[in-house]
Amino acid sequence: MKILVAVKRVADANVKVRAKADGSAADLANVKMAINPFCEIAVEEAVRLKEKGVATEVVVVSMGDKACQEQIRTALALGADRGIHVETDVDLQPLAIAKMLKAIVDKESSELIILGKQSIDGDNNQTGQMLAALAGIPQGTFASEVVIEDGKAAVTREIDGGLQTISLSLPAVVTTDLRLNEPRYASLPNIMKAKRKPLDVVSPADLGVDPAPGVTTLKVEAPAERQAGIIVESVEELVDKLKNEAKVI
Amino acid sequence: MNAVASSLSDATLNAIKALLGDEQVLLDKASLEHYGRDWTTAYDPAPAAILLPRTIAEVQAVVQLANREGLALVPSGGRTGLSGGAVATNAELVVALDKINHIDNFNALDRTVDCGAGVITEQLQNYAREQGLLYPVDFASSGSSQIGGNIATNAGGIQVIRYGMTRDWVAGLKVVTGTGELLDLNCGLMKNNAGYDLRQLFIGAEGTLGIIVEATMKLTRPPKDLNVLVLGVQEFAAIMQVLEVFQQKIDLTAFEFFSEKALQKVVERCELPRPFESATEYYALLEFETLTEGTLDEVMALFEHCVEQGWVIDGVISQSETQARNLWRLREDISETISHWTPYKNDISTRVSKIPEFLIEVEQVVSEHYPDFEIIWFGHIGDGNVHLNILKPETLDREEFLRQCSRVSQWVFEIVQRYGGSISAEHGVGLLKKDYLGYSRSEAEIAYMKAIKAVFDPNNIMNPGKIF
Numbered sequence: 001m002k003i004l005v006a007v008k009r010v011a012d013a014n015v016k017v018r019a020k021a022d023g024s025a026a027d028l029a030n031v032k033m034a035i036n037p038f039c040e041i042a043v044e045e046a047v048r049l050k051e052k053g054v055a056t057e058v059v060v061v062s063m064g065d066k067a068c069q070e071q072i073r074t075a076l077a078l079g080a081d082r083g084i085h086v087e088t089d090v091d092l093q094p095l096a097i098a099k100m101l102k103a104i105v106d107k108e109s110s111e112l113i114i115l116g117k118q119s120i121d122g123d124n125n126q127t128g129q130m131l132a133a134l135a136g137i138p139q140g141t142f143a144s145e146v147v148i149e150d151g152k153a154a155v156t157r158e159i160d161g162g163l164q165t166i167s168l169s170l171p172a173v174v175t176t177d178l179r180l181n182e183p184r185y186a187s188l189p190n191i192m193k194a195k196r197k198p199l200d201v202v203s204p205a206d207l208g209v210d211p212a213p214g215v216t217t218l219k220v221e222a223p224a225e226r227q228a229g230i231i232v233e234s235v236e237e238l239v240d241k242l243k244n245e246a247k248v249i
Numbered sequence: 250m251n252a253v254a255s256s257l258s259d260a261t262l263n264a265i266k267a268l269l270g271d272e273q274v275l276l277d278k279a280s281l282e283h284y285g286r287d288w289t290t291a292y293d294p295a296p297a298a299i300l301l302p303r304t305i306a307e308v309q310a311v312v313q314l315a316n317r318e319g320l321a322l323v324p325s326g327g328r329t330g331l332s333g334g335a336v337a338t339n340a341e342l343v344v345a346l347d348k349i350n351h352i353d354n355f356n357a358l359d360r361t362v363d364c365g366a367g368v369i370t371e372q373l374q375n376y377a378r379e380q381g382l383l384y385p386v387d388f389a390s391s392g393s394s395q396i397g398g399n400i401a402t403n404a405g406g407i408q409v410i411r412y413g414m415t416r417d418w419v420a421g422l423k424v425v426t427g428t429g430e431l432l433d434l435n436c437g438l439m440k441n442n443a444g445y446d447l448r449q450l451f452i453g454a455e456g457t458l459g460i461i462v463e464a465t466m467k468l469t470r471p472p473k474d475l476n477v478l479v480l481g482v483q484e485f486a487a488i489m490q491v492l493e494v495f496q497q498k499i500d501l502t503a504f505e506f507f508s509e510k511a512l513q514k515v516v517e518r519c520e521l522p523r524p525f526e527s528a529t530e531y532y533a534l535l536e537f538e539t540l541t542e543g544t545l546d547e548v549m550a551l552f553e554h555c556v557e558q559g560w561v562i563d564g565v566i567s568q569s570e571t572q573a574r575n576l577w578r579l580r581e582d583i584s585e586t587i588s589h590w591t592p593y594k595n596d597i598s599t600r601v602s603k604i605p606e607f608l609i610e611v612e613q614v615v616s617e618h619y620p621d622f623e624i625i626w627f628g629h630i631g632d633g634n635v636h637l638n639i640l641k642p643e644t645l646d647r648e649e650f651l652r653q654c655s656r657v658s659q660w661v662f663e664i665v666q667r668y669g670g671s672i673s674a675e676h677g678v679g680l681l682k683k684d685y686l687g688y689s690r691s692e693a694e695i696a697y698m699k700a701i702k703a704v705f706d707p708n709n710i711m712n713p714g715k716i717f
Contacts, residue, residue, distance in 0.1 A: 014570035032474055034569035074568050185565035185572060187525050188478075188552045 001148070001170070003046045003055045004110035005080065006101060007039040007062045009071045010121045019220045026121070026220055035071045038116025040078075041176040044183040045146060046114050047079035054148045055112070057081050061104055063097060065089050069199065076194035077186040083199040088211055090204070094122070096211040098130035103207035105135055110171060112153065117142055117175040128175035138168040142177040256297045256340045261318055265300065265342075268310045273348075275299035284343045287328035287335040288390070289681060296323065296337035303348045305423065305431060305462045311344060312460065313429035315710045323712050324456035326398025327369065329390035331596070332679030334402060334455040334715055341713075346397045349462060352376050360468045361420050361437050366397025366461050373466060383471040385412035389581060397461045403453035405675035407581075408536075410631035411502040412469075414675070415452070421465030422448045427458060427706025437465040450701065455677050456712040458705040472502060474539040477573040478548065480555070480564040481529030486605045487560035488533050492631060494554060495535060498547055503536040504631025511583045511625045518586045521578055527563045533630075534580050536573075583627050590640035591647065592625070593654035597665055598674035601633040607668050611637060614660045619653060621645075634674040637661065662688040678716045686717055 011017050012032040020027045035043070049055040060080040062068040065087070072083035086100055105113060118125035132139035140146075140155030144163065147154040153168045158177045168174075186194075204211040232238045242249045257265075266274050275284070276298050285294025297320075302308045315322050321341040328335045337343050350367035360382060364373055370384075370391040377384040386399065388406030398404075399415045400422070412418075421437040434448040435441055451458055482488055488506055495501060508531055516523055524532070539545060548566070555561040567573035599607045608626065615622055621642045628635035639657065641650045662672050666688040673682050673689070686695060695717055702709075 012570040014574070030473075032570060034571075037569075037571070182522055184522065185479075185524055185576070186568050188480075188549070188564040188566055189556070191566065192549060192553065 001049075001055050001111045002108060003049060003058045004101075004105060004108060004113045005039070005042045005046045005058060005060050005075065006097075006113075006115050006127075007043060007060055007071050007075050008036040008116070008119045008121075009033050009062060009064055009068045010036045010119055013037055013120055019222050023219045023221055025217065033067070033070070035074055036116050036119045036121075038118060038120075038176050038178070040116075040183045041178070041180050042114040042116050043075045043078050043080060044181045045174075045176060046112075048181065049112075049146075049148065050079065050081075059084060059108055059110065061086065061101070063088065063092055063100060072199060073191070073194050074186055076197045076199070077191040078184060079190070080197075082197055085199060085201045086204060086207065087201050088204050090211045091213050092211055093213045093215055094124050094126035094130055095214060096204075096209060097127050098134055099209045100204060100207045100211070101127070101131050102134045103209060105131070105171070112148070112170060113173045114146075115173065115175050117177055128173050132173040135171075135173070137171050137173060139173040139175070140166055140168050141175045143174050144177050144179045146174055146180070257320075261320070262298070264314060264318075265298065265311070268314065269300060269302055269307055273301040273303065273307075275301070284325055284328070284345055285337045287330040287333065289331055289333040289336060289679070292333055292336045292338050292680060294337055295340060296343045297340040299325075299343045299345055301345050301348050305349070305425070308344065308346075308349070308425045308460055308462050309429050309431055311342070312425050312427065312710075315342065316427075316429060316708050319708065319710070321710050321713050322460070324397070324401065324460045326366065326395035326401070327390065327393040328398070329394040330398070330402055330679060331594070331676045332673065332681040334677050334679030334712070335398070336680060338680075339714065344460060346395065346460070346462070349397075350395075354465075355380060359420075359437060361465050362468060363421075363463060363465050364396045365463055366395060366400075368396045370394045370396060370399060377468045378471070380468070381471070382468040384418070384466065384468055386415050386418060389584065396464055396466065400452050400461050400464055401454060401456050402677045403675075405629070405632075405634070407505065407629060408502050409629060409634070409675075410504055411500065416449070418467045419448065419452060419464055420467050422451060422461060423463040424451050424459045424461050427702075427708065427711040431462075432459075435465075450705075453677070455679060455715050457702055457715055459711060472538040475502060475536055475573060476539050476545070476548075477567040477576045478533075478535040478537070478552075478564060479524040479576050479579065480533045480535070480552070481525065481527055481562045482531050482533060482560055483529050483562060484560075485531055485608060487555075488531055488630065489602070489605055490558070490560050491533055491555050492601070495537075495551055498551060499535075499537050499544065501535055501537050501631060503534065503629070505534040505580045505628065506630045507532055507534070507580055507583060507627035508625060510623065511587070511627050512579060514625070515579055515582050515586045518589070519578065519582050521575060521582075524565045524576060524579065525563045529562050532579070534576065536577075580627065583625070584636075587625055587638055587640060590623075591650075592641065593639040593650070593657065595637040595658065595661060596634070596674050596676040597637065597661065597670060597672060598632070598634040599665070599668045599670035601631070603668050603670070604630060604633060604635065607664065607670070608635065610664050611661055614664070615639065615657055618660075619657070622657075633670075658685065665689065680715060683715065683717055 012034040046058045058080040060075040061084040063086040115128045142158045145156035157164045284299040285296040323337040323341045325345040346366040349365035351365045354363040422434045623640040625638040
C-alpha cells in the first residue's frame with residue numbers, strides 16, 4: 001500500500017507570533033519554522049504503518065517556497081521514502097492545496113492519504129475534507145486510532161463527548177488528531193540518510209492547477225491584551241464590582 | 250498574629266519595630282519557619298524575627314542597630330540555596346530583601362539595568378526579554394531565587410559554558426557592610442582599574458561581609474535559533490572527546506551529560522519519550538546557536554566524525570522548539586525525579602580534562618564500600634561541574650543512609666583534593682560544607698578570608714558561622 005503524507009511549514013508552536021505593523025499578515029521574519037504539529041503526527045503514523053509492514057512506500061509532499069524542502073527533509077529523516085516539493089511563491093489556500101494533492105494522488109495511485117487535521121497558522125481544517133470530496137473517496141477526520149485490515153481502514157474519531165469508529169474503504173483520506181501518536185525525534189544518522197533520498201520538485205502548472213487564492217486577508221491583529229487584576233479590600237467591594245462593573249451576578 | 254516567645258528583649262524588638270514599622274517585623278511561627286530555612290532540609294530553623302526592610306536606608310539602620318545590640322543577621326533572598334547559607338538556626342534576625350525589588354534605570358546603550366536585591370531572577374529575565382535582550386544566568390530555581398541571593402552565592406546554572414557565572418553579569422553593586430556603611434562599588438563601569446575591585450569580594454561571600462541591596466546587572470543579545478543535540482556514548486572518556494571537537498568549531502551554549510540510569514528514571518516517571526532506541530551508558534546534551542545555515546552542516550559533519558571515531562553510537566537533533574524543550578527535560582527533570590529516592594547529593598568540580606578519571610575513582614570507592622548504592626551522575630560537564638547523586642536503597646533507613654553517606658563525602662572530598670578540584674562548584678559552602686572547606690582551600694587562604702571578614706564585619710554579626 002502506498003501512503004501519501006502532506007506536511008506544512010509553519011511558525012514553531014512555541015514562538016509568539018506578532019502581527020505586522022501594517023496589519024497585513026503575521027510577521028514571520030526571523031521566526032523559527034517547523035513542521036505543523038498535526039502533520040508531524042501524520043508522518044509518524046505513516047512511518048509506523050510502514051514499519052508494521054502495512055505500507056510499502058511513504059511519499060511526503062509539501063507546497064510553498066524553497067524553504068519547505070527543510071520540512072520534507074525532516075519527514076524523510078523520520079522515515080518517509082521520498083519527497084515531492086510543489087514549488088510556488090503564491091499564498092496557498094486549502095482549495096488550491098487540495099486540488100494539487102488530488103493531482104498527486106492520481107499520479108502516485110496513493111491508497112491512503114494522511115494529513116494533519118489543520119495547520120496551526122491557517123486554522124482552516126479544510127484541506128482533508130476538500131481532497132476527499134475532489135477525489136470522490138471516503139474520509140476519516142480527527143483520527144485518534146487507525147487500523148488497516150482486509151483492505152479497509154478502521155478510524156477512531158475524536159468527536160464531541162466521545163469516540164466514533166468508522167470503517168473506510170480504500171483509497172481514503174485520514175486527518176490526524178493530537179492523540180493519534182507521539183512523533184519520534186529525527187535521529188542524526190537518519191537525517192544523513194535522508195539527504196540521499198529522492199526529492200522531486202514540481203510546479204503547480206505541472207499538476208495542472210492554478211493556485212491563485214480565492215480568499216483575500218483584510219486584516220491581521222493581535223488579540224486584545226488582558227487587563228491586570230486588582231486586589232479588592234472587602235467582600236462587599238468584590239460583590240459590588242461583580243454586580244456593577246463585571247455585571248456577572 | 251500567632252506570636253511566639255521571642256529571644257529578643259522587648260526593648261530591642263520595639264527598637265526594630267520603630268525602625269521598620271510593625272508590619273515589617275514578622276514573629277509568627279509560620280513566618281519564622283518559612284524565612285528561617287532554604288532548600289537545604291537538613292537544618293531546623295530557629296530565627297528570632299524576620300525583618301522586611303523596604304529601603305536601603307532601613308537596611309543600614311538594621312545593621313547599625315544589630316552592631317549596637319550584638320545581634321546576628323542572616324541576609325535572605327529566595328532561599329533556594331542547597332548549602333544552608335540562608336538558614337537561621339541560632340536565634341538570628343533574618344533580613345529578607347523581598348521588598349527591595351525595583352527594576353529601573355535601564356540603559357539600552359550600556360545594556361545594563363538596576364535591580365533591587367529582592368528582584369526574582371525570572372522577573373529580570375522577563376524584563377530583559379521585553380527590551381529585546383537577555384539576562385543569561387538561568388537555573389531550575391529562577392522562578393523563586395532573587396538577584397541579591399544569586400550574587401551572594403555567585404549562582405551558575407545551565408549556560409555557564411557560554412555566559413559564565415552571575416559574577417560576570419554584575420556591573421555595579423551597592424552593599425551595606427557589616428558596620429552599616431553603604432558602599433557603591435564599580436558603578437556599572439566596564440573598565441575600572443582604580444584600585445581593588447571590592448565588588449568581587451561581595452560576590453559569592455554568602456552574606457558574610459555585608460548585605461547586597463542593589464546591583465547593576467548586564468544584559469546581552471538573545472541567542473538566535475537554539476538547537477539541541479542529544480548524543481549517546483558508551484565510554485565516559487568519549488564525552489570529553491566529543492566536547493573537544495565540538496568546541497573547536499561551534500559556540501556551544503550548553504554541554505550537559507547524564508547517565509542511562511538517570512535517563513531511565515526520568516523517562517519512566519515523567520513519561521517522556523527516549524531520545525532514540527539504542528541505550529548507551531551516557532548521554533551528552535549540547536545546545537548551540539544556529540547563526541547561519543552552515544552551522545547545521547558543520548554539526549552534521551562533526552557528528553559523522555564522532556561516529557566514525559567510535560565515540561558516538563546514536564544521536565538526535567531537535568526539529569522544533571517543542572522538541573528542544575522535551576530534550577532539555579531529559580536533563581532538567583532528573584533532580585526532581587530522583588528526589589523520590591531521598592538522594593545524597595554532592596556538587597563538585599575539577600578541571601574539565603580531569604573529569605573522566607575523577608568519576609571513575611569516585612565510582613570505585615563508593616562501589617567498593619557500598620555495592621548496594623546506586624550512583625546517578627549528571628551535570629554541566631562542559632564547565633567541569635558534576636553532580637554526584639546516590640539513591641537511598643529501599644532497605645536502608647534514612648539515618649543509617651545519611652551516616653554512610655557522610656563517610657562517602659569524606660572519600661569524595663579526599664579525591665577532590667587530590668585532583669585540585671572544588672568541594673562546592675556552584676552551591677556555595679554555607680553550613681553544609683564548612684567542615685570540608687580545607688579540602689579545597691589552604692589554611693593560609695582561610696586565614697585571609699577570616700581577616701577580610703573582620704575588616705568588613707568587625708563585630709561578626711553578618712551570617713556568622715557560615716563558610717568557615
